[in-house]
Amino acid sequence: MASLELKSLRKEFDGGSIVAVDDLNLEIEDGEFVTVVGPSGCGKSTTLRMIAGLERPTSGRIHVGGTDITDVHARHRDVAMVFQNYALYPHKTIQQNMAFGLRMSTDMSAQEREEKVYDAAEMMGIEDLLDDTPGELSGGQKQRVALGRAIVREPDVFLFDEPLSNLDAKLRTTMRTEIQRLQEELDITSVYVTHDQEEAMTMGDRIVILNDGELQQTGKPTDVYQNPTNQFVAGFVGSPSMNFVDVEADPFDGGVRLKGADGSFSYDLTSGRASAFGDIAGGSYVLGIRPEHVAVSDAPGADTIPSTVDVVEPIGSDNYLYLDLGTESRSFDTEDAPDFIARVPADIEPEVGDVIQIAFDEDSVHLFDVETGDAVT
Numbered sequence: 001m002a003s004l005e006l007k008s009l010r011k012e013f014d015g016g017s018i019v020a021v022d023d024l025n026l027e028i029e030d031g032e033f034v035t036v037v038g039p040s041g042c043g044k045s046t047t048l049r050m051i052a053g054l055e056r057p058t059s060g061r062i063h064v065g066g067t068d069i070t071d072v073h074a075r076h077r078d079v080a081m082v083f084q085n086y087a088l089y090p091h092k093t094i095q096q097n098m099a100f101g102l103r104m105s106t107d108m109s110a111q112e113r114e115e116k117v118y119d120a121a122e123m124m125g126i127e128d129l130l131d132d133t134p135g136e137l138s139g140g141q142k143q144r145v146a147l148g149r150a151i152v153r154e155p156d157v158f159l160f161d162e163p164l165s166n167l168d169a170k171l172r173t174t175m176r177t178e179i180q181r182l183q184e185e186l187d188i189t190s191v192y193v194t195h196d197q198e199e200a201m202t203m204g205d206r207i208v209i210l211n212d213g214e215l216q217q218t219g220k221p222t223d224v225y226q227n228p229t230n231q232f233v234a235g236f237v238g239s240p241s242m243n244f245v246d247v248e249a250d251p252f253d254g255g256v257r258l259k260g261a262d263g264s265f266s267y268d269l270t271s272g273r274a275s276a277f278g279d280i281a282g283g284s285y286v287l288g289i290r291p292e293h294v295a296v297s298d299a300p301g302a303d304t305i306p307s308t309v310d311v312v313e314p315i316g317s318d319n320y321l322y323l324d325l326g327t328e329s330r331s332f333d334t335e336d337a338p339d340f341i342a343r344v345p346a347d348i349e350p351e352v353g354d355v356i357q358i359a360f361d362e363d364s365v366h367l368f369d370v371e372t373g374d375a376v377t
């Protein structure tokens with residue numbers, strides 16, 4: 001077991017024309033389970049491959065347990081990686097596949113090796129498959145073998161590169177829990193890469209969000225969800241996504257007036273985050289509010305925004321209402337207005353075309369800088 005530290009890690013490809021990872025600094029504690037998430041091409045796999053020793057950093061250092069391993073060959077790193085495509089040898093038995101890493105990196109006896117493989121197989125519930133070959137196994141079983149093979153090596157660090165992407169939705173959910181259980185039981189420092197923000201949020205002790213090779217934010221999933229550092233993170237984390245509306249802000253004593261940038265509505269924020277926004281400069285901002293932080297009612301009030309219901313989407317416990325904001329004051333065609341979604345209890349079932357009133361949970365309103373996307377705090 002060991003901590004993992006990435007120090008100013010950078011990876012360029014094609015002579016520097018592609019910067020896959022840009023000045024990445026990250027400290028992962030001994031036994032911590034960190035999920036790394038971001039859109040396609042943000043540098044997740046490259047980061048993992050550098051930790052595994054499969055890719056050489058252009059600059060920066062990697063430390064495991066305080067020791068600099070940047071120049072250590074992949075084979076000599078105490079790091080085990082689990083891949084999306086399982087990476088099993090098709091002609092070897094499951095027993096041989098699982099023992100392979102041991103044979104390569106240690107000189108233990110055949111019997112000891114067999115015992116270790118059996119223990120790991122038992123842990124993964126695949127002890128009855130040891131004499132089979134990968135071709136005889138389902139996707140879920142193959143991934144269990146790949147996990148078992150990683151466990152057998154008793155590594156300092158576990159690396160997971162989208163290990164569940166090839167599995168169907170139900171199996172993915174089961175395997176998520178299995179991997180979490182395993183990680184907790186073995187207490188091995190783990191870095192888990194996924195492009196699925198929900199997977200990242202539910203599995204990690206801590207989540208790391210990358211975009212364009214750069215670290216955007218790291219923290220506990222709930223902290224990141226509640227306090228996104230910028231508009232990218234705010235929009236990436238959570239489903240459906242946070243609503244964004246261009247506004248003009250006009251601070252006054254005790255609050256801030258937020259007007260739709262297209263003149264469609266005016267909303268006075270006087271409680272909750274209003275005090276945090278008390279001394280912002282007036283001007284253009286992006287308002288962010290999550291669907292579950294929008295309340296709806298029939299009665300117009302000083303702090304409500306009239307909105308037309310475009311779509312009602314039932315999801316069982318709740319309904320998603322797709323709304324067109326500021327209906328009554330709009331003097332132009334609103335068909336192109338961006339989706340604005342409210343998540344409301346299932347017993348609120350307006351008709352399409354109804355005009356309803358919406359209000360914000362004022363503790364959960366975010367404002368972002370128009371130029372930088374940074375959150376105003």
Ligand code: ATP
Pocket residue numbers: 013014018019020038039040041042043044045046047195
């Ligand atoms: P995905 O989720 O699609 O796998 P990712 O976040 O894992 O994406 P990387 O695979 O790390 O992203 O790639 C980061 C960037 O580096 C991308 O622009 C990619 O095209 C580029 N890249 C990765 N490997 C190479 C390579 N061997 N040669 C050239 N460019 C590369």
